[in-house]
Amino acid sequence: MKFDELLENNKKYLQDNGEICKSKIPKYPRKRMAILTCMDTRLTFQLEKSLGLKRGDSIILKTAGNNMRGQEVRSLIAAIYTLKVDKIMVIGHPDCGMANLDVENIRDRMISRGVKKEDIDKLGDLEYWFETFCDTKDNVLDNVKMLKEHPLIPNDVKIGGFYFNQDTSELFKLC
Ligand SMILES: [Zn+2]
Numbered sequence: 640m641k642f643d644e645l646l647e648n649n650k651k652y653l654q655d656n657g658e659i660c661k662s663k664i665p666k667y668p669r670k671r672m673a674i675l676t677c678m679d680t681r682l683t684f685q686l687e688k689s690l691g692l693k694r695g696d697s698i699i700l701k702t703a704g705n706n707m708r709g710q711e712v713r714s715l716i717a718a719i720y721t722l723k724v725d726k727i728m729v730i731g732h733p734d735c736g737m738a739n740l741d742v743e744n745i746r747d748r749m750i751s752r753g754v755k756k757e758d759i760d761k762l763g764d765l766e767y768w769f770e771t772f773c774d775t776k777d778n779v780l781d782n783v784k785m786l787k788e789h790p791l792i793p794n795d796v797k798i799g800g801f802y803f804n805q806d807t808s809e810l811f812k813l814c
Pocket residue numbers: 677678679703704705732734735736737
């Protein structure tokens with residue numbers, strides 16, 4: 640798919656949905672909720688839909704493997720203090736591409752595509768840098784624990800860990 644195709648799709652969408660497109664909704668999430676989940680395309684649209692979420696209901700952050708050692712935590716903290724979020728759901732899923740990542744293979748592919756070895760070395764431990772993990776459920780539990788212990792997240796924010804099966808659209812509570 641080319642970018643131009645998407646621009647064309649957008650034009651067509653505006654023609655077909657003119658009035659809907661103009662609807663204005665507040666920036667504060669209606670359900671005062673933020674979800675951190677995986678960027679896996681099999682979750683896209685389906686997760687939101689199967690939870691009954693609509694546009695404007697919840698902040699949804701997506702990362703590889705629903706990891707959050709970087710900007711994601713800052714986004715969640717910003718959402719708590721600026722967008723009135725008081726609930727956070729961390730949602731993992733089976734067959735995650737970030738589980739058991741073969742970082743040596745990635746290193747080889749980087750080098751074969753022209754990335755300099757010294758630039759890769761600057762990243763340090765690649766497994767740590769990519770935040771790869773062995774068990775997709777344990778990863779959710781670890782991330783929830785990290786958020787609960789985060790010194791900048793107040794105790795009144797509810798934080799829960801969940802697991803979404805992309806093949807059946809079932810959601811399970813883990814903690
Ligand atoms: Zn995933």
